Amino acid sequence: MLAALAVLLGGSALLCADEFVISARGLIDAAGKIQDAALVLVRDGKIVRVGGDAPKGVRVAKFPGGVLSPGLIDVRSALGAFGQLSERADARQPGADARAALDRHQPRIAQALRAGVTAFAVLPSDDNLVGGRSAVVRASGADGLPQVLAAGPLALSLSPRVFMPDREPVSRVGALHMLRSLLRAAGDDEDALGQFAAGKLPGIITTPSAADVLAALSLASEFKLKLALIHNDDARKVAAQLAEAHAGVIVGPYDFDATVREATAAGVLERAGVAVAIAGGLPTAAADTLRIGAAVAVHNGMTPAAARRAITITPAKLLGVDSLLGSIQPKHSADLVVFSGDPLDLRSRVIAVFVAGRRINLESNR
Amino acid sequence: MSQVRSKIVLRSRRGMTRVPPRPFAVRKLCQSLVSLILCGVAAVACGQDSILLKGGELLVGNGTHIKNGALLIRDGKIAAAGRRVRAPRGVETVDVSGKVLTPGLIDVWTTLSAAARGGGGRFDARAADNFNRFDTDNLQAALRGGVTTVYLPARGPDGVCGMGSVVRLAGEDPNTRVLESDAALCVAVGLGRGGPLARVKSRAAFRKLWIDAKAYRRAQEDYAEKLTEYEKKLKERAESGEADTDKAKKNADKSKKNDKGKHSAVRPRRRRPPRGGANTAGNEKPKKKNAKDELKKPVEPAIDRNKELLLRALDGAFLVRVEAHRPEDILDVLDVAEEFNLALILEGASGSARLSELLGERKIPVVLPSTRPMLAFTAGLERYARPDTAAILSDAGAAVYLGSGPAGAGRSATRHLALNVAGAVGAGLSARKALQLVTRDAARLLGIDDRVGSLARGMSADVVVWSDQPFAPGARVERVYIAGKEVYSISDSGDDE
Numbered sequence: 033m034l035a036a037l038a039v040l041l042g043g044s045a046l047l048c049a050d051e052f053v054i055s056a057r058g059l060i061d062a063a064g065k066i067q068d069a070a071l072v073l074v075r076d077g078k079i080v081r082v083g084g085d086a087p088k089g090v091r092v093a094k095f096p097g098g099v100l101s102p103g104l105i106d107v108r109s110a111l112g113a114f115g116q117l118s119e120r121a122d123a124r125q126p127g128a129d130a131r132a133a134l135d136r137h138q139p140r141i142a143q144a145l146r147a148g149v150t151a152f153a154v155l156p157s158d159d160n161l162v163g164g165r166s167a168v169v170r171a172s173g174a175d176g177l178p179q180v181l182a183a184g185p186l187a188l189s190l191s192p193r194v195f196m197p198d199r200e201p202v203s204r205v206g207a208l209h210m211l212r213s214l215l216r217a218a219g220d221d222e223d224a225l226g227q228f229a230a231g232k233l234p235g236i237i238t239t240p241s242a243a244d245v246l247a248a249l250s251l252a253s254e255f256k257l258k259l260a261l262i263h264n265d266d267a268r269k270v271a272a273q274l275a276e277a278h279a280g281v282i283v284g285p286y287d288f289d290a291t292v293r294e295a296t297a298a299g300v301l302e303r304a305g306v307a308v309a310i311a312g313g314l315p316t317a318a319a320d321t322l323r324i325g326a327a328v329a330v331h332n333g334m335t336p337a338a339a340r341r342a343i344t345i346t347p348a349k350l351l352g353v354d355s356l357l358g359s360i361q362p363k364h365s366a367d368l369v370v371f372s373g374d375p376l377d378l379r380s381r382v383i384a385v386f387v388a389g390r391r392i393n394l395e396s397n398r
Numbered sequence: 399m400s401q402v403r404s405k406i407v408l409r410s411r412r413g414m415t416r417v418p419p420r421p422f423a424v425r426k427l428c429q430s431l432v433s434l435i436l437c438g439v440a441a442v443a444c445g446q447d448s449i450l451l452k453g454g455e456l457l458v459g460n461g462t463h464i465k466n467g468a469l470l471i472r473d474g475k476i477a478a479a480g481r482r483v484r485a486p487r488g489v490e491t492v493d494v495s496g497k498v499l500t501p502g503l504i505d506v507w508t509t510l511s512a513a514a515r516g517g518g519g520r521f522d523a524r525a526a527d528n529f530n531r532f533d534t535d536n537l538q539a540a541l542r543g544g545v546t547t548v549y550l551p552a553r554g555p556d557g558v559c560g561m562g563s564v565v566r567l568a569g570e571d572p573n574t575r576v577l578e579s580d581a582a583l584c585v586a587v588g589l590g591r592g593g594p595l596a597r598v599k600s601r602a603a604f605r606k607l608w609i610d611a612k613a614y615r616r617a618q619e620d621y622a623e624k625l626t627e628y629e630k631k632l633k634e635r636a637e638s639g640e641a642d643t644d645k646a647k648k649n650a651d652k653s654k655k656n657d658k659g660k661h662s663a664v665r666p667r668r669r670r671p672p673r674g675g676a677n678t679a680g681n682e683k684p685k686k687k688n689a690k691d692e693l694k695k696p697v698e699p700a701i702d703r704n705k706e707l708l709l710r711a712l713d714g715a716f717l718v719r720v721e722a723h724r725p726e727d728i729l730d731v732l733d734v735a736e737e738f739n740l741a742l743i744l745e746g747a748s749g750s751a752r753l754s755e756l757l758g759e760r761k762i763p764v765v766l767p768s769t770r771p772m773l774a775f776t777a778g779l780e781r782y783a784r785p786d787t788a789a790i791l792s793d794a795g796a797a798v799y800l801g802s803g804p805a806g807a808g809r810s811a812t813r814h815l816a817l818n819v820a821g822a823v824g825a826g827l828s829a830r831k832a833l834q835l836v837t838r839d840a841a842r843l844l845g846i847d848d849r850v851g852s853l854a855r856g857m858s859a860d861v862v863v864w865s866d867q868p869f870a871p872g873a874r875v876e877r878v879y880i881a882g883k884e885v886y887s888i889s890d891s892g893d894d895e
Contacts, residue, residue: 111773140773288768288802288811288818292539318770318785320821327817327871331543336872376871378820379829 050389051075052091056370058099062345062359064337066374070100074366077388082360093391095370098383101340102359103150103171103367104322104375106312107282107347108236108262111152112138112169112178118157123194123201124214126225128164129183130154136177140315145171146394147319148375148382149312150367153351156187158238158262161194161207162214163187165224166236168351170367172387184351185260186228189238190247208247215255234258234352236282242269249277260350262311267297271304280350281306285313286325292332298342299333308338309346320378327378336376343375447882448472450485453495454863459837459852461830469499471859474574474882479853494863497876500833501852502546502860503815503868504840507745507765507801510548510810511536521704525550526563526579536810537567541886543813544862544875549581549844551719551745553804556590556600558583558607558704562719564844566860568878568885577846582717582743583707588727589779601730604720608738611708617699624696631693717741717845719765723779725749732760743843746803749782751790758794763843766791767803768811768818789826798827799843800835820869833868858882 052074059070059082073081073090086092110117114135119125134154144152150171156163166184173179190207201207218229227233239245239261249270252259260280263270267281274281283298301308310325318324326339334342348358356365366389373380385392449471456467456479468483469476478484485491511533512525529550531537540548546567552560562582569575587604588597711718718740722728728750735742743763744750748771750757750764757764771783784790791798800819802811811818819836823829831839841851849858859882866873878886 143773287770288814289805289809290814291809292535292813315773317772319773320770320785320824324770324817324821327820328814330871331814331817374871377869378817378871379823379832379869381824 050077052093052389053086054093054095054100054368054370054386055086056095056098056100059360060099060101060340060344060375062341062361064340064345066099072100072360072366072368074386074389077366077390079360079362079364079366081362093384095383097372098370099373099375099380100360101148101369101371101375102344103357103369103385103387104148104312104343105347105351105358106144106149106152106314106322107309107350108155108311109152109314110154110157110316111144111314112136112141113154114138116157117154118160118163120196121199123161123196123199124210125156125160125164126162126186126214126218126223128156128160129167130156130165130187131167131180131183134167134169134178134180136179138178141169141171141178143319143396144312144314145385145387145392146382146396147323148369148371148385149314149319149322150369150385150387151181151348151353151357152312152314153184153347155184155236158187158189158191159193159196160187161189161201161210162225163189166351168353170365170387172390172392174388174390181356182353183224184353185234185236186224187236187238190244191238191240204244204247208251211251212254215251215257228257229255231256231258234260234350236260236262236350238262241265245270246273249273249279252277252279260309264294264297266293267300267304271301271306274301275305279306280309280346282309282311282347282350283329284311284325285317285321286310286328287317287321288324288328290328290332295328295332298329298339299335302334302338307346307349308334308342309350310339310342312343323375323378327376330376336374339376447474448477448486448489449879449882450483450489450491451494451499451861451863452483452491453493454497454499456480456853457498457500457833457868458854459501459834461834466495467499469853469861471861471879471882474859476853476855476857476859476861478855492877498864498867498873499853500544500862500864500868501837501857502850502862502878502880503544503836504844504851505540505545505548505802505812505815505836506799506840506843507551507767507803508548508810508812509550509553509804510540510802510812512550512553520560521558521583521707522580523552523560524563524579525552525560525584526565526576528552529563529565531575536808536813538886539813540567540810541878542875543815544864544868544878545812545815546860546862546878546880547577547841547844547846547850548812549801551582551721551804552584553721554584554586556586556588557603558585558708560584561707561716564846566850566880568880568883574881577849578844580716581844582719583711585718585720587720587722587731588724589721597724597727601727604731605734605737607708608712608734608740611705611712612738614699614702614705615709621696621699625698628693628696635693711740712738714741717743719743719745721745723748723782725752725782728753729756732756732762735762736760745801746779748780748787750796751784751787754790754794754796757791757796761795761797763797763799764791765799765801765843766822767801768814768821769803769805770821786825788822792827797843798835799840816868816873823869 054072056070058066061067113133153166153168155166166187168182168184170179170181195202201210215229218225228235237248239248262282298308312321322343326343330339345358348354368386370384371380451469456464467481470478470483470485511530513528513530549564551562561580562584564578564581566575588600720731722731723746745765747764771780788798819832823832838851841847850860861879863877864873876888
């Protein structure tokens, strides 16, 4: 009898813990705008409903002065990576997988999480032509440790760092030829390269110069690839082509000493109709790098709404996880951050962080 | 009477062709045209020097704000600022309703537009001479960030690097541009590479600077004493010798009178005895008592310009700004400053959070850079930094200031100074004081608060017009005035920024 009661109580407690409501002053929608009066119903780590009234008997976490934002996503980082993120011997590493480099106990992940970064992508570094698959990681899983969510996009690079004297390719001409051969040979393979060649798996390619951008775009149109480009130079030259190709661009990371040229690229691309994500560059950046990057972009011409998207939903889209992360919508993971104001306002602070509906302890041991 | 008239008549007729007199109306028209033109010129001249900014919210810089105020600029200065301002008729009026006016922001530590490291060991090398005022892109970007005045340090690897300067970001005339060419002595302690021994040497070198300077002063004072003594003795001797020389003079005169025309072998008498103490008054032998203590002129110590500069710093003629990061380096610097009573400002001070109580007690100003410590381990000195250092120091009562700090070549965080301050507020710094920190307080730190830093009558007209509250996201700088001249306007810049 007592046991039954205990089970019942335990059971209901579990149920209560898995369902709750977050109410705040404002909410950032999928367009990046701040809507008034937010209410989000969370169940089993997922968002069930946005708006409406709180159902009876459900715990409400109230944040009367807070603005509810999707968890921030660092689209290009090396956070939690243990050791090198590239193979020196061969520039082609289609089978490499960044998941292998992840050190789940890395304390810096927790630091980033306390700054509101709820998910991040670990990319193989840009010194391989084909770097391998990236890893999309949720900053805190059920056991409180980071959890690999998915094998992410294929990483490629046309950066000058690819060209080392003792291996192929040694030139851009060679690099593009090699890529074409690889993609043709991949055909319908099941592996990462095959999926990428078939347009099923997105890729992220490092293209430092405008010429690299155009080369990548021509490759994408030839093979019908889904491509996001990492480009930080004067984007005016290639903005139109990028918009036409519907290719997303990753800019940044931006710090306060970002040059005018770098920092204005975000706004230039946005105005041309290109989807822009701002990278965080963790851990070789401060914990609040994403917010600083967004604020710098806004100061240099990006619209605030696009800047808020650039650190949430756009990274999710480019990483191919936008059905689960990046915006506050039903069926999405309850990865949420409550800020004391607009996240673009650097005066605001992080008040609360939820990952998959679990509230994170923000106290640090520092 | 008739004579006078006739004289006049005569004069008017002489050499004058008869011109038919103009009609009265035309004459008056000409006169009024001329006066109108003159007035117009005067008005234009006045208008160029006078501008009225009307209808905006004034954030004075000391915490007060005036809604729907006005600001009158005249002759490069703020003639009036407040709720109601009396302006001369016809003054050029700019409608700034809905906008926010602030004093130009001041960046108290930046390497904006600084050419490659100069100085090279010269203590008196000035940062202002290193400032590239043709670095238009970066300067424009800084103006777009609302910054009008910056302090440029002289930088170097270790020890004294030179003199820092305070410079405004626009102005053809160097007198408008450079506010203080020798604002502070810049010293670096513990910045160089090398292990613990190098750091100890660096700290010891800092102390030695002042010890040597004081020794130099003592040597000079000694010399001065000895010189006065020497001259006194010479005078005494001369006086006692003069008694003899007077006699000799009389003799010489007599002999002169006697030997007219003869070339006198005796040199002309001089009142002051010549240098060297040699008695040339005649061929008289020096008195016996003088022969014993042969007077030697004291040797003047060589002038050392570097030490002269250090002495001026010791006397408080300018500040001493020391860049140090490690807590142990900072402690040592504080000790030295106390020992020699230096007007010290700490720069960088990454590790100062641990010393917040001490810094609060001693009230040493601390200038923090904008760079945030990265999560990854870094071997650089920034590893001592914490994101909330400003808040911790401020809570302990220390005087904290926010600057951009040094940056890589061609980079500077000056253009994002407002964002930097906003970030510090997010990390715990008081929000109320945020604007004040980069206007009035910054001006006080640099010793220029009599000229810039607040929207008050008599101050230089360094004014920024913002589209919104300066720290609100998306706020844009729309106009910038420096010394009353518009140096930036968002409508003119027209770039797709």
